[in-house]
Amino acid sequence: MRTFAIEDDFYLDNKPFKVISGAIHYFRVVPEYWQDRLEKLRLMGCNTVETYVPWNLHEAQEGVYQFDGILDLRRFIQTAQEVGLYVILRPAPYICAEWEFGGLPYWLLQDPMMKLRFDYPPFMEKITRYFAHLFPQVRDLQITQGGPIIMMQVENEYGSYANDKEYLRKMVAAMRQHGVETPLVTSDGPWHDMLENGSIKDLALPTINCGSNIKENFEKLRKFHGEKRPLMVMEFWIGWFDAWGDDQHHTTSIQDAVKELQDCLALGSVNIYMFHGGTNFGFMNGSNYYERLAPDVTSYDYDALLTEWGEPTAKYQAFKKVIADYAEIPEFPLSMKIERKAYGTFSVRERVSLFSTIDTISQPIISNYPLSMEACNQATGYIYYRSLIGPARKIADYRLINTMDRAHTFINQELLRIDYDQEIGQTYSFDLSESKNELGILVENMGRVNYSVKMNHQHKGIKDGVIINGAFQSNWEIYPLPMDNLHAIDFQGKWQKGQPSFSRFECVFDECADTFIELPGWGKGFVQVNGHTIGRFWEKGPQQRLYVPAPFLKTGMNEIIVFESDGKIADEIVFHDQADLGPEA
Numbered sequence: 347m348r349t350f351a352i353e354d355d356f357y358l359d360n361k362p363f364k365v366i367s368g369a370i371h372y373f374r375v376v377p378e379y380w381q382d383r384l385e386k387l388r389l390m391g392c393n394t395v396e397t398y399v400p401w402n403l404h405e406a407q408e409g410v411y412q413f414d415g416i417l418d419l420r421r422f423i424q425t426a427q428e429v430g431l432y433v434i435l436r437p438a439p440y441i442c443a444e445w446e447f448g449g450l451p452y453w454l455l456q457d458p459m460m461k462l463r464f465d466y467p468p469f470m471e472k473i474t475r476y477f478a479h480l481f482p483q484v485r486d487l488q489i490t491q492g493g494p495i496i497m498m499q500v501e502n503e504y505g506s507y508a509n510d511k512e513y514l515r516k517m518v519a520a521m522r523q524h525g526v527e528t529p530l531v532t533s534d535g536p537w538h539d540m541l542e543n544g545s546i547k548d549l550a551l552p553t554i555n556c557g558s559n560i561k562e563n564f565e566k567l568r569k570f571h572g573e574k575r576p577l578m579v580m581e582f583w584i585g586w587f588d589a590w591g592d593d594q595h596h597t598t599s600i601q602d603a604v605k606e607l608q609d610c611l612a613l614g615s616v617n618i619y620m621f622h623g624g625t626n627f628g629f630m631n632g633s634n635y636y637e638r639l640a641p642d643v644t645s646y647d648y649d650a651l652l653t654e655w656g657e658p659t660a661k662y663q664a665f666k667k668v669i670a671d672y673a674e675i676p677e678f679p680l681s682m683k684i685e686r687k688a689y690g691t692f693s694v695r696e697r698v699s700l701f702s703t704i705d706t707i708s709q710p711i712i713s714n715y716p717l718s719m720e721a722c723n724q725a726t727g728y729i730y731y732r733s734l735i736g737p738a739r740k741i742a743d744y745r746l747i748n749t750m751d752r753a754h755t756f757i758n759q760e761l762l763r764i765d766y767d768q769e770i771g772q773t774y775s776f777d778l779s780e781s782k783n784e785l786g787i788l789v790e791n792m793g794r795v796n797y798s799v800k801m802n803h804q805h806k807g808i809k810d811g812v813i814i815n816g817a818f819q820s821n822w823e824i825y826p827l828p829m830d831n832l833h834a835i836d837f838q839g840k841w842q843k844g845q846p847s848f849s850r851f852e853c854v855f856d857e858c859a860d861t862f863i864e865l866p867g868w869g870k871g872f873v874q875v876n877g878h879t880i881g882r883f884w885e886k887g888p889q890q891r892l893y894v895p896a897p898f899l900k901t902g903m904n905e906i907i908v909f910e911s912d913g914k915i916a917d918e919i920v921f922h923d924q925a926d927l928g929p930e931a
Contacts, residue, residue, distance in 0.1 A: 350489045350496040352529045352551045354574040356615060358432075358489075358496070365496075365578060366611070366673055367394035367434055368621025371443065372422040373403055374646055375624045375656075377415065378897040380422055382682050383622050383656055384429040389676060390651070390662060391669035394432040394496070396580075396617045397422065401438035401476060402451040403630070406725060408472075411479045416627075420483045427494035430676070433487075434531075434580075434617060436499040437480060437521075439463070439473050440507075444587045444642045446630045447794035447804060452725040455805055462801055463504070465513040474520050481524040490527045498528050499580070503555060505534035505544025507798070514546045533580035536563040541570050551575060555619075557583030558602070560609040577614030582607070584618055584661065585649030588927070589633075589640035590792075590884050595927040597649045600661045604668055611672045618665070622656065623648035625893055628879045629726035629829075629872070632796030639751060639767040641792040643889040644881030645927055654893050655860055655925065656684060684896070687859035689921035692851050692906075697915075700788075700846040701759050702839030704730065707832070708825040716808035716822055719791060728827040728911070729807040731787040733819055738781060741815055744774045748810035749789060754846070754911065756786035761844055761913055785819070787812065788846060790911065832874055832907050844913040851906040851919060858899040861921045862891040863906075869914030874907045876900060885914070888928025894921075 351357040356365055368387045375383055387395055399419060405411055413419060426433050440463055441449035454460050457468055487493030500517050518530060530550035534540040545552040552570060556563050556579060564577045584603045586596040610616040623646035633641040647654040651662040666675065708730075711722060716731050735741075746753055749770050755762045762776060791806035811818040835848050863873060863880075870884045878898045883889075906919065 348489050348492065350529060352576060354576070356576050364611070364672060365394050365434075365615035365617070366392045366669060367396045367617035368392045368651065369396045369581070369617060369619045370622045371624055372397055372419065373400055373416055374626065375622070376895045376897045377418060377421070379656060379684070379895065380425050381429065382680060382684065383652065384426050384431060385678075385680055386652060386656070386658060387621055388429050388431055389678070390666045391673045391675045392431070392618075392621070393673065394434055394617070395426050396434040396436065398441040398443050398449065399435065399437040399480065400441060400443075400445060400449040402447060402449055402725070404480065405451055405476055407723070408451070408453045413483055420487065423484060423487050423494060431494060432489070432496045433494045434497045434499070435484065435495050436502060438476060440502050442502055442796050444632045444646065445626075445796055446632050446726065448632060448796035448801065452720055452794070453723070455720045463501070463507055463513065464510050465516060470516060470520075473517070477520050477524045481521070481526060485525040488526075488528050495528055497531055498526055499531050499533060500546070500550050501532065501544070503534055503540075503544065504532065505540035505542065509539070509543035511546060514544075515549065518546065518549045531578075531580065536566045541567070545570075547571075553578040553580040555579070555581035555583070558606055560606045561613070564609075564613050579610050579614070579616050581619040582610055582616050584651070585620065587646060587648055588643045588888055590643055591640070591886050592888050592928070594929045594931045595647070595888050597930045600664050603661060604664050607665060607668050611668065618651065620646070620648045620650040622652040623650045623654060625654055626881055628881065629791065629793070631793040631882070633793040634797055635795045635800040639792065641751070644883070644892055645889050647927055653925070655686070685859040686923040687857070687861055688923040689853065689855055689861055691918050691920045692853045694849045694917045695852050696837035696850040697841045698835065698837050698839040698848055699842050700730075700848065701786075702841070703836045703848070704825055706836045707834045708827055710823040710825050713822050713824055714820045715818070716811055717824055718809045719806040719826070722807075722824065722826045724826045724828055726791050727829045728788060728790050730825040730827060731789070731808060731812070732823040732825070733785050733812075733821055735778070735783050735785045735814055735819060737783070738778045740775065740777050742775045743813055743816050744776065745772070745813040746770050746787070746808060747813060748805070749808045750804075750806050751792035752790045754788040756788070758784050759786060759842070759845060764912065785812070788911065829872070829879065829909065833877070835907070846909070846911045846913065847915060849908045849910065849915060851908070853904045853906055853921070854902060855899060855904055856901065858896040858901055860896050861894050861899075861923065862925050863894055864891045864920045864922060864926070865908065865916070866918070866920065867914070867916030868908070868910055869912035871908060871910040876904055890926040890928060891922060893925060
């Protein structure tokens with residue numbers, strides 16, 4: 347039986363072992379490319395791959411579990427072993443990862459008393475039930491049973507959230523109960539009380555997350571251990587992520603990163619975050635919230651060692667030279683060649699307004715008061731509220747109460763205003779001119795906050811209500827729009843300028859290659875390619891083109907559907923062979 351132990355050092359089969367790992371999130375990379383990305387990690391000299399596990403994808407609806415396709419965690423781990431890599435697994439419940447709600451499922455918020463990431467019995471019961479389905483997928487892939495998994499992590503950066511040690515201990519007990527045999531670790535920032543808050547030293551090895559001052563931070567970790575224990579940076583941040591509205595694509599200094607990597611490897615072990623970032627497919631980007639809402643862009647390029655589309659960078663080559671001083675660099679041919687192609691420009695074939703086809707893609711819920719997405723069993727996407735608000739008169743007090751994140755107000759299906767984040771809840775006035783008037787409100791979930799105290803308040807859509815001249819408006823039709831059934835769009839319906847709309851393109855390709863879609867002249871929305879929602883676009887940038895992996899395409903006719911919410915559309919889309927993530931820092 348093979349062994350991995352954490353004592354004064356890491357020991358693999360009773361021999362000292364330096365963990366040289368890189369992070370790849372399997373759920374941000376199409377399965378067809380997993381082997382390519384893992385091979386490139388191994389060819390750089392790394393011996394381990396680290397990945398998070400997103401609870402909100404594996405149990406997107408409560409009690410319904412999925413472990414196939416892009417969620418085939420077992421296959422990803424087996425592929426890593428075939429390539430010659432060990433695995434660090436960082437499972438639920440919380441992963442941060444700039445991912446929707448930090449990996450927590452939206453339906454947790456259906457409990458009005460929910461205490462996320464605390465020893466709150468209903469929360470613990472749901473985690474334990476999920477573990478009963480998750481760990482059978484990987485139990486026999488642990489090092490003790492001949493698999494590649496050498497370590498698993500308890501929670502994630504818990505010390506920057508709370509200090510409920512009983513919660514952490516119960517998390518360990520639940521993992522052990524469901525067959526986890528490998529050594530356990532925790533990971534926290536080395537600042538303030540984070541290490542103390544998030545550590546359970548008798549049950550799991552504390553590690554740190556940081557991107558600079560490695561020597562100084564390792565010294566803090568050494569003192570915190572109080573005895574000789576292995577030093578490890580579980581997240582060695584070598585880049586950063588982009589948010590919509592940033593003025594640039596974030597990049598970091600290769601020279602600085604190389605110096606810090608040298609310090610990591612001279613003093614301990616490392617997991618490079620990110621080795622390969624990948625893509626926030628669908629609506630799964632997270633958000634941060636400090637002074638304002640900052641939702642992450644579709645690309646999770648992260649200025650990583652591989653680009654979003656899997657190309658080695660200059661930083662990759664520089665890191666490889668450093669690693670060569672500590673490990674043998676293997677040589678073998680890549681198993682696949684990935685091409686990129688510029689397919690050119692295509693013109694729209696069909697277009698329909700959202701309001702003309704809303705009844706074919708959604709069934710209305712009738713309610714006296716608005717319901718949030720969570721109350722409608724909806725995770726992501728959009729939601730539309732409609733109500734009759736009476737005859738012509740002045741509306742002096744119009745307010746949306748407890749509404750997130752971006753709201754379009756329509757009067758008689760004509761756009762009145764768009765409010766975003768802190769603008770929502772302010773008082774506005776307008777005049778009604780018709781004898782009968784319909785109020786419509788389209789609300790977009792821009793990505794639930796994935797870090798810090800705002801996580802407790804992530805109900806999307808309209809949670810409390812709509813004020814019309816000082817009173818709550820009643821009698822609503824509510825249309826959930828998760829946008830997962832665009833095959834039901836009726837393109838025979840009408841299109842009206844200025845309304846949210848769906849545009850359909852037919853693109854004939856003679857071969858399938860990676861490509862990048864640009865939407866010049868379009869406002870805000872998302873793109874679906876042959877049924878795959880590849881992510882959001884927004885003219886404010888910095889990201890200007892969306893990555894489309896070849897496995898999403900077909901030889902012959904490809905159907906592209908673009909939803910645009912702001913009434914700003916063009917008649918063409920363009921496919922390039924190069925990305926445009928915005929101006930670099």
